[in-house]
Amino acid sequence: MxxxxxxxxxxxxxxxxxxxxxxxxxxxxxxxxxxxxxxxxxxxxYPAEKLGLRDINENVLEAKYAVRGTIPMRAEELQQQLRRDPGSLPFSSIVSANIGNPQQLNQKPLSFYRQVLSILQHPEILNQGREELVEKGVFAKDAVRRAERLLKDVGGSVGAYSSSQGVLGIRKTVAEFITRRDAGEPAYPEDIYLTAGASAAVSYLLSILCKGRETGVLIPIPQYPLYTATLALNNSHALPYYLDEQSGWSVNTEEIESVVEEAVENGIKPTVLVVINPGNPTGAVLSVEAIEQIFTVAAKHGIVIIADEVYQENVFSGAEFHSMKKILRKLQKEHQGIYDNVQLASLHSTSKGVSGECGQRGGYMELVGFSYEVRQVVLKLASISLCSVVTGQALVDLMVSPPKPGDESYETDRLERETIHNELDRRASLLHEVFNSLEGIECQKPQGAMYLFPKLNLPYKAVQAAQHLDMTPDEFYCLSLLEATGICTVPGSGFGQEPGTYHLRTTFLASGVEWIKKWEAFHKSFYDKYRD
Amino acid sequence: MxxxxxxxxxxxxxxxxxxxxxxxxxxxxxxxxxxxxxxxxxxxxYPAEKLGLRDINENVLEAKYAVRGTIPMRAEELQQQLRRDPGSLPFSSIVSANIGNPQQLNQKPLSFYRQVLSILQHPEILNQGREELVEKGVFAKDAVRRAERLLKDVGGSVGAYSSSQGVLGIRKTVAEFITRRDAGEPAYPEDIYLTAGASAAVSYLLSILCKGRETGVLIPIPQYPLYTATLALNNSHALPYYLDEQSGWSVNTEEIESVVEEAVENGIKPTVLVVINPGNPTGAVLSVEAIEQIFTVAAKHGIVIIADEVYQENVFSGAEFHSMKKILRKLQKEHQGIYDNVQLASLHSTSKGVSGECGQRGGYMELVGFSYEVRQVVLKLASISLCSVVTGQALVDLMVSPPKPGDESYETDRLERETIHNELDRRASLLHEVFNSLEGIECQKPQGAMYLFPKLNLPYKAVQAAQHLDMTPDEFYCLSLLEATGICTVPGSGFGQEPGTYHLRTTFLASGVEWIKKWEAFHKSFYDKYRD
Structure with a gap:
């Protein structure tokens, strides 16, 4: 000493x-x-030594987050190299297809949103010739009206802490939105919690519901790695249930039942089941029947459902999104008594959809069926981080209540939304087509979200080459793709996949088709090199 | 089943x-x-039951956060009653002196900040007659320049995720600020992490450094309850070291040494020591000597220092703020070898100071002396919540680099800052004076921060009355104050205090002096009622 x-x-x-x-x-x-x-x-x-990894919380060491993992980190290095020495690589820029970050890839923010937020940040601007600003089209009249309402709701300034649950007026708007979305099934502001994106909601919920090694949380495989990372932080078990790729990544509740039973036999309490709908990374949209079956499992075993519904706006032609809440209410009406104790947390975010406002950190969760005491605990936990960013809360208001027919911004807003939606739809189809035309790739038809998750049937030589480099085969493919083309994706191993299968996740957010062509060329040469 | x-x-x-x-x-x-x-x-x-408190993570149940605890919750109820029935209470509004939330109490945001943020949210505004907007004084020229630089730094839109550590250009501005503040001791953007206020930084650091029951964290008593709450969440020991009220809440390192030794004897590893300077709730400012002594303890035992320096701008005439980093560098130069392994995390926030932008959730931490591996773990943890809100990051840039002499906004900005600063200084002195004129109150002279933490020498009858109501005596006083005047404060028990002593924390942010007079009158009648 x-x-x-x-x-x-x-x-x-x-x-x-x-x-x-x-x-x-x-x-x-x-x-x-x-x-x-x-x-x-x-x-x-002598003076004591510095901390090393042995001194660090093991749960934190254990947590992995592939979306910002090794491949994206290598992409960042290449980006820096390009800045220093632009001609030194076989490509001139990085295509960040690893993360759903639309505005990084030049998706334009919706004008109505930004007009309102601009006024919220500097309300005095309206004192300096409000009529003129409106006349010149700097601010639409309905943007001014909305900003004024929101300013009143937040108590005059977005610079003040709001209540920890979020601004009441905004929670009312959210409740109205949910009621409309769910065909009149009422929602209540008391059940809405405004959060910094959906990530904060996941963190709150799992912190509260995980009791260490005795707790198990059912997560779909493949999954969004936020879930496994947060479970690792809470030292609780991830109980994987596999989605069936061949039937468009559908849910098999018989398998879920057996996962639950096995957990119980092993002394683990299955406490939560995570549903991601539309699916990340799969892009699948759940059927009403699948949702009903999930609720039946929940009712039977007292399992809380966390419904990650952040891609509810990202649904393509032919598919239909059904909210978990709406189906739960339907079941409760049709089968009195059976589903009354089901507890559902539904998450939404301003980061996805046609909003794509990732950097603004807006989101909400609706808690359905939780007891008063448990909701008070959620509130206490939220209060420890004081409140979510107030402009992000305002953005939630805008997302769930866009301009309506007759409003001054309606036509512009509708057009902007349609353009973004159609672009995404078009690129998803194109990429899907290209993948399925290539040797050794199989890709399910995308129904929603922002991702494709193609299966790579990699040649044995490629698997061997990966082993030599101490990589998983999918990691090896993604790294090769990155080094050759600058396209940054995430290996399937980061999301989980059936043992022996290999996938990758890519967004289809990058504009143009040039990068798709480059990928195609890379893929062909990769297979030429490694074909058995 | x-x-x-x-x-x-x-x-x-x-x-x-x-x-x-x-x-x-x-x-x-x-x-x-x-x-x-x-x-x-x-x-x-039968269908399974709902979750109750027995199903909740005990660490979360254990966590307490008094700043939004029982008294503020009662205040919220009264607020609602006032809305429903304005004449039903002996006061017409709630004075929220429980939380440092300046803009809730009508502190005006700094114009320069808000002009820049307004442009960041809606850059197109500049296409609609930029010269005219500048000419009319809607935006100052330097605000436009800053917004353009920041837009470039964030990659074009505040709606995109930034890197998890924060926007590089902004981290550069922070490093320059620290270098200036610390008399030329260099700081580096690689060591800066942009966070959602200081709360997120505390949460990251304690998550990483706490290994459950084997870990102890030294916290000052009285403390900001965020620390005990976060320690409860991590199931680690709070090791209290008492500040000495009589000598202006000074630090006694001999006592710290004995706390460390006792912890070690009990098999607890003292891993972190929290310093809050300027103090919350005490308002004390640490001397150079005290800081040196703290670093000596840190060097000797390998204890990480978390320096909560969010009130560094809130220092009143007569007191001087010395950053922990500056003193550490001085020690490292003067005593080669001894202090080289010291690890310091310094936190700052846009919520306090003259900025007072609580709802915008901006902040940073500087990590000094941590190993590369540990810093990578911090980064991984930050990446799981993706990034802090980008407009909050921009606000950090503005806070640490306000307009300089010669800049178009300089004079206005200086005047606005001075006004806020003087107002706070004036009200702190007045409140301090009033407290010390009252029977049964002793209050140390405020040197910094936004709070006074007067000691209540409560009459025995009041203590008895509290016991009858199953309350702590300070809670009873605060509740009586609230019910009589609408002034909402936080009992000392929420921050910790020497056993047998009673305090409360109040901000001096509320404008005017009317509320102070009402408090005075209440206090007199309270003592008349309960005097022994």
Whole structure:
């Protein structure tokens, strides 16, 4: 053990009193501490060492988050190399297809949103010729009206903490939206919690519901790695249930039942079941029947459902999104008593959909069926981080209540939304087509979300090459793709996949088709090199 | 154990196949499920129960956060009553002196900040007659320049996720600020992490450094309850070290040494020491000598210092703020070798100071002396919540780099800052004076932060009355104050205090002096009622 020193000169020997104690400190000629002696106890000591990984919380060490993992980190290095030396790589820019970050890839924010937020940040702007600003089209009239309502709701300034649950007026707007979305099934502001994106909601819920090693949380495989990461942080079990790729990544509740039973046999309490709908990374949209079956499992075993519904706006032609809440209410009406105790947390976010406002950190969760005490605990946990960013809360209001027919911004807004939606739809189809035309790739038809999750039937030689480099085969493919084309994706191993199968996740957010062509060319040469 | 059911009619008996199994379900006449029989196993089951508190993570149940605790919750109820029935209470509004939330209490945001943020949200505004907007004074020229630089730094839109560590250009501005603040001691953008206020930084650091029951974290008493709450969430020990009220809440490092030794004897590893400077709730500012002594303890025992320096701008005439980083560098130069392994995390926030932008959730931490591996873990943890809100990051840039002499906004900005600063200074002095003029109150002279933490020498009768109501005596005083005047404060028990002493924390942010007079009158009548 080392002891406290207060020294007055740089070398030689110093006697220093400190509190009731004193020490002899010896310095060598370069001024480094040589020895420190406790004068009374003759105890010898040195300054303590720095922390290493052995000193770190093991749960945090355990957590992995592939979306910002090794491949994206390598992409960042390449990006820096391109900045320093633009001609040094076989491509001139990185295509960040690893993360659903639309505005990084030049998706334009919706004008109505930004007009309102601009006024919220600087309401005085309206004092400086409000009519003129409206006349010149800087701000639409309905944007001014909305900003004024929101300013009133937040108590005058977006710079004040809101209540921890979120601004009441905004929670009312959310409740109205849910009621409309769910064909009149009522929602209530008391059940809405405004959060920093959906990630904060996941973090709150799992912190509360996980009791360490005794708790199990059912997660779909493949899954969004936020879930496994948060479970690792809470030292609880991820109980994987596999989605069936061949039937468009559908849910098999018989398998879920057996996962539940196995967990119970192993002394683990299955407490939560995570549903991602539309699916990330799969892009699948759940059928009403699948949702009903999931609720039946929940009712039977008292399992809380976390419904990650952040892609509810990202649904393509032919598919239909059904909210978990709406189906739950339907079941509760049709089968009295059976589903009354089901507890559902439904999450939404301003980061996805046609909003794509990732950096603004807006989101909400609706808690359905939870007891009063448990909701109070959620609120307490939220209050420890004070409140979610107030402009993000305002953005939730805008997302769930866009301009209506007759409003001044309606036509512009509708057009902007349609353009974004159609672009995504078009690129999803194109990419899907290209994948399925290529040797060794199979890709399910995308129904929603922002991703494709194609299966790579990799040649044995490629698998061997990966093993030599101590990589998983899908990681090897993604890294090769990145180094050759600058396209950054995430290996399927980051999301989970059936053992022995390999996938990758790519967004279809990057504009143009040039990058798709480059991918095609890379893929062909990769297979030419490694074909068995 | 209950089992899965899919029913097709509302009462009677139904046989339903589900997967490979089947059940008999009996309904009573009101449609409620009466019995459910597994057809083969004859097992009887019912829908499972809802979660109760017994199903919740005990660490979360354990966490307390007094700043939004019982007294503020009662204040919210009274607020609602005032809205419903304005004449029903002996006051017409709530004075929220419980939380440092300046803009809730009508502190005006700095114009320069808001002009820049307004442009960041809606850059197109500049296309609609930029010269005219500048000419009319809607936006100052330097606000436009700053917004354009920031837009470039964030990659074009505040709606895109930034890197998890934060926007590089903004981290550069922070590093320059720290270098200036610390008399030229260099800081580096690699060491800066942009966070959602300081709360997120505390949460990251304690999550990483706490390894459950084996870990102890030294916290000052009284403390900001975020620390005990976060420690409870991480199931680690709070190791209290008491600040000495009589000497202006000074730090006693001998006591810290003995807390460390006692912890070690009890098998607890003292891993972190929290310093809040300027102090919350005490308002004290640490001397250079105190800081030096703290670093000596840190060097000796390998204890990480978390320096909560969010009130560094809130320092009143006569006191001087010395950053922990500056003193550490001084020690490292003066005593080679001894302090080289010290690890310091310094936190700052846009919520306090003259910015007061609580709702915008901006902040940063600087990590000094941590190993590369540990910093990578911090980054991984930050990446799981993706990034802090980008407009909050921009606000950090504005806070640490306000307009300089010669800039178009300089004079206005300086004046706005001065006004806020002087107002706070004036009200702190006034409140301090009033407290010390009252029977049974002792209050240390405020040097910094936004709070006073007066000591209440409560009469025995008041203590008895509190006991009858199952309250702590300070809670009883605060509740009585609230019910009589609408002034909402936080009892000292929420922050910790020497056993047998009673305090409360109040901000001095509310404008005017009317509320102070009302407090005075209340206090006198309270003592008249309970005087021994």
């Amino acid at each position: 080392v002891s406290s020193v207060l020294v007055g000169q740089r070398f030689g020997t110093v006697l220093r009193a400190y509190g009731k104690r004193s020490w002899l400190i010896r310095f060598n000629s370069s001024g480094k501490v040589h020895h420190v002696h406790h004068k009374n106890a003759r105890q010898q000591f | 209950v089992s899965s059911v899919l029913v097709g009619q509302r009462f009677g008996t139904v046989l339903r196949a589900y997967g490979k199994r089947s059940w008999l379900i009996r309904f009573n006449s009101s449609g409620k499920v009466h019995h459910v029989h597994h057809k083969n196993a004859r097992q009887q089951f």
